[in-house]
Amino acid sequence: MDLETYLRKTATEVNTLLDQYYGNPGTELSKASNHLLFAGGKRLRPALFKLAADTIRSGSSTGILPAGLALEVTHNFTLIHDDIMDGDATRRGKPTVHTLWGEPAAILAGDVLFARSFCLIADAMAPDAAKVEASAMLAKTCVEICEGQQQDMSFEDRQDVSLEEYLDMVTKKTGVLYGAAAAMGAILSGANKPQVDALYSYGCSIGAAFQIQDDIIDLMASSEQSGKDQASDIREGKQTIIAITARAKGIDLAPYRRVLSPAEIEEVITLLVKADVISEVQDTADAMVKRAIDGLSVLRDCPERQLLSDLAYFFVQRGY
Amino acid sequence: MDLETYLRKTATEVNTLLDQYYGNPGTELSKASNHLLFAGGKRLRPALFKLAADTIRSGSSTGILPAGLALEVTHNFTLIHDDIMDGDATRRGKPTVHTLWGEPAAILAGDVLFARSFCLIADAMAPDAAKVEASAMLAKTCVEICEGQQQDMSFEDRQDVSLEEYLDMVTKKTGVLYGAAAAMGAILSGANKPQVDALYSYGCSIGAAFQIQDDIIDLMASSEQSGKDQASDIREGKQTIIAITARAKGIDLAPYRRVLSPAEIEEVITLLVKADVISEVQDTADAMVKRAIDGLSVLRDCPERQLLSDLAYFFVQRGY
Missing domain, CATH: 1.10.600.10 (Farnesyl Diphosphate Synthase)
Known part of the structure; x- marks a missing residue:
């Protein structure tokens, strides 16, 4: 498989798993946390996570993918907080979280993603x-x-x-x-x-x-x-x-x-x-x-x- | 031991351990993260953590105290971010973190404390x-x-x-x-x-x-x-x-x-x-x-x- 195909395939897997975990946001705060996360992106960090895992042991990435998701979720946490600090109004062609929900909710939305990351690692099937x-x-x-x-x-x-x-x-x-x-x-x-x-x-x-x-x-x-x-x-x-x-x-x-x-x-x-x-x-x-x-x-x-x-x-x- | 003595003793233990972990802040950001954490507080959450541990198994709290510290550190993370959201200028009789370092650094200072909490849990001597x-x-x-x-x-x-x-x-x-x-x-x-x-x-x-x-x-x-x-x-x-x-x-x-x-x-x-x-x-x-x-x-x-x-x-x- 060439890299482009691999990245496309991984992005699909990541998006499917994101949808399973967070596809039904119950609160307005969850919607704010999801906003950027569901706005696309190349999902390069989970792809790297998977490649490293499978280089160590072929097929091992399957059961631990939630932890790969943690990297994407953490990345999005940092982007939301960075956008507040830098005063940026758009990201991935969409209004930033603080532009839509205000700064207080955007701070919390980032914090929620950070916390979710550690829940995801705990969910991995690993020792x-x-x-x-x-x-x-x-x-x-x-x-x-x-x-x-x-x-x-x-x-x-x-x-x-x-x-x-x-x-x-x-x-x-x-x-x-x-x-x-x-x-x-x-x-x-x-x-x-x-x-x-x-x-x-x-x-x-x-x-x-x-x-x-x-x-x-x-x-x-x-x-x-x-x-x-x-x-x-x-x-x-x-x-x-x-x-x-x-x-x-x-x-x-x-x-x-x-x-x-x-x-x-x-x-x-x-x-x-x-x-x-x-x-x-x-x-x-x-x-x-x-x-x-x-x-x-x-x-x-x-x-x-x-x-x-x-x-x-x-x-x-x-x-x- | 009565409760007052126990709380005082625990606060001293917590403060000593905090000093061991974070007593030498290398960067300005570490100083901002430490500001509120080193400004006192009753350390009630670590005290509760210890009491619960020792109720389960006498003496068991000793080796796992870093994880008790994680609760105090997490509490301080939430206070720093709350103070930004609420626009509060003082806390524990001192200027709040965002008042002294500005909002961007205060957001980061809270994030750092949040991250430290999970490092601390990993440091506990437990299965x-x-x-x-x-x-x-x-x-x-x-x-x-x-x-x-x-x-x-x-x-x-x-x-x-x-x-x-x-x-x-x-x-x-x-x-x-x-x-x-x-x-x-x-x-x-x-x-x-x-x-x-x-x-x-x-x-x-x-x-x-x-x-x-x-x-x-x-x-x-x-x-x-x-x-x-x-x-x-x-x-x-x-x-x-x-x-x-x-x-x-x-x-x-x-x-x-x-x-x-x-x-x-x-x-x-x-x-x-x-x-x-x-x-x-x-x-x-x-x-x-x-x-x-x-x-x-x-x-x-x-x-x-x-x-x-x-x-x-x-x-x-x-x-x-």
């Missing part, structure tokens, strides 16, 4: 010791995600963020939940520590690379392609890896911190391409993906391991 | 199956607490809340976390299902009774006694059990929904006492406590079970 380990990993991961979001917000007031600080931030904000997805799939399938560690590192790396690719897409992809405002990061003066790499080369993007015409966007892209900023950033993401894939060599060779490689390349090769 | 059960119970409880807070907020726009709705709200908002405290102590000490169920019901009942007593204290205790504004619930037109019971007797408190002089507060108290509103409300709380204590008869007779009785009476007999 209790593995479930305890998986729960602790998800909890520790959530602490790091919060730290990453806090770092990201603190960057807004600064123009001197280092590459190291940026990489630490994206690893926490985006990487560790992919790391946890892969590691939890492995843990619940009876993996040993070197296997769990390899999958955790793999997930963290491809998750961080995903975020770097997002920074590239924000600049390079037209609004028609991505469905988002082109060059919004530059307009807002965000400390992305592109801004940081440009600064290291003496290129100041501050003059572009304003509404930009299509011609001006072309101008800044040309500037950054000529100075090798874009290629260096792409190289950084590619190197992370390569290291991630190399780390998988401790795992048995199987179709799922191949799909893990494909997934890693997909993270940095997608155009939008 | 894995019990830890899975305890985690699932805490997670389910948190969903209910969120529902209770949502109900409480929805009552603000209504003047027709029934006694049944009120009791459902306080059971969720306050009761179930006491229920979980008692049940988790029991589960982690190897209790059987009837024992766990009895302690869960006991905790839910005394927690709800605690909230009813809070409503009485808000009206009856002077600001000097309670450290809070006297009669703030009536001033704000809150749907407390006092307002609901008064309405059932044809007494409309709406005219008192404004700043009240001490003489006017006396006037409304006299009105409610004469109409037996206060005594009926007190009877409701007392009946809940009596039922809670009766339910403990399935447990072995021991000093800790006696302290559970004393704790229940303390919840409704405290004057402030």
Whole structure:
């Protein structure tokens, strides 16, 4: 099965299970919790969870899928709270939860999803010791995600963020939940520590690379392609890896911190391409993906391991 | 040991363990998470957790105390988020977290505490199956607490809340976390299902009774006694059990929904006492406590079970 087919199949499975668990929201609060969760999404974290599980032991992902769902539910919890903090009005083409239900209900809707995640892990058909380990990993991961979001917000007031600080931030904000997805799939399938560690590192790396690719897409992809405002990061003066790499080369993007015409966007892209900023950033993401894939060599060779490689390349090769 | 001594001793233990776990906050976000947690409090939930554990098996509370801490940490998570939603500026005599760090950091600070709670359960020295059960119970409880807070907020726009709705709200908002405290102590000490169920019901009942007593204290205790504004619930037109019971007797408190002089507060108290509103409300709380204590008869007779009785009476007999 190719990656695209696999992802499509997993998304269907995830959506079916979501519907079984939460398809009949009894309260207005449950509706608010469900809003974003039922608005689609590629379900990449459950897919990674499944691939990791089946790489450890073929077919093992079936009984533990509720724990894979926990990763999607946790992801949606963080999105709801992030949207409040960032004051974002739309997500996945729909009004955000706080826009529709108000901030107090949106805070609660996120909290409910967070709580549901741990109920879901308990529902997995796996040894209790593995479930305890998986729960602790998800909890520790959530602490790091919060730290990453806090770092990201603190960057807004600064123009001197280092590459190291940026990489630490994206690893926490985006990487560790992919790391946890892969590691939890492995843990619940009876993996040993070197296997769990390899999958955790793999997930963290491809998750961080995903975020770097997002920074590239924000600049390079037209609004028609991505469905988002082109060059919004530059307009807002965000400390992305592109801004940081440009600064290291003496290129100041501050003059572009304003509404930009299509011609001006072309101008800044040309500037950054000529100075090798874009290629260096792409190289950084590619190197992370390569290291991630190399780390998988401790795992048995199987179709799922191949799909893990494909997934890693997909993270940095997608155009939008 | 009498209850007062026991509570004081437990608070010291809890504070010591909190200090071991979180005494060296590395980040600004950890400081925000710690702020309220280290600002004191009676640590009633860990005390209940310990009493329940030791009633099941003498001495069993020692190794599982981290899970008792999880209840205090979860309680503080809900307080931080509630204070944002309610726009409250002070708590335990200190500025609230969002007042000091802003709302985005306060949302994250609460999320971090929520996550820490599940790390703490994993740290308990108990069989894995019990830890899975305890985690699932805490997670389910948190969903209910969120529902209770949502109900409480929805009552603000209504003047027709029934006694049944009120009791459902306080059971969720306050009761179930006491229920979980008692049940988790029991589960982690190897209790059987009837024992766990009895302690869960006991905790839910005394927690709800605690909230009813809070409503009485808000009206009856002077600001000097309670450290809070006297009669703030009536001033704000809150749907407390006092307002609901008064309405059932044809007494409309709406005219008192404004700043009240001490003489006017006396006037409304006299009105409610004469109409037996206060005594009926007190009877409701007392009946809940009596039922809670009766339910403990399935447990072995021991000093800790006696302290559970004393704790229940303390919840409704405290004057402030």
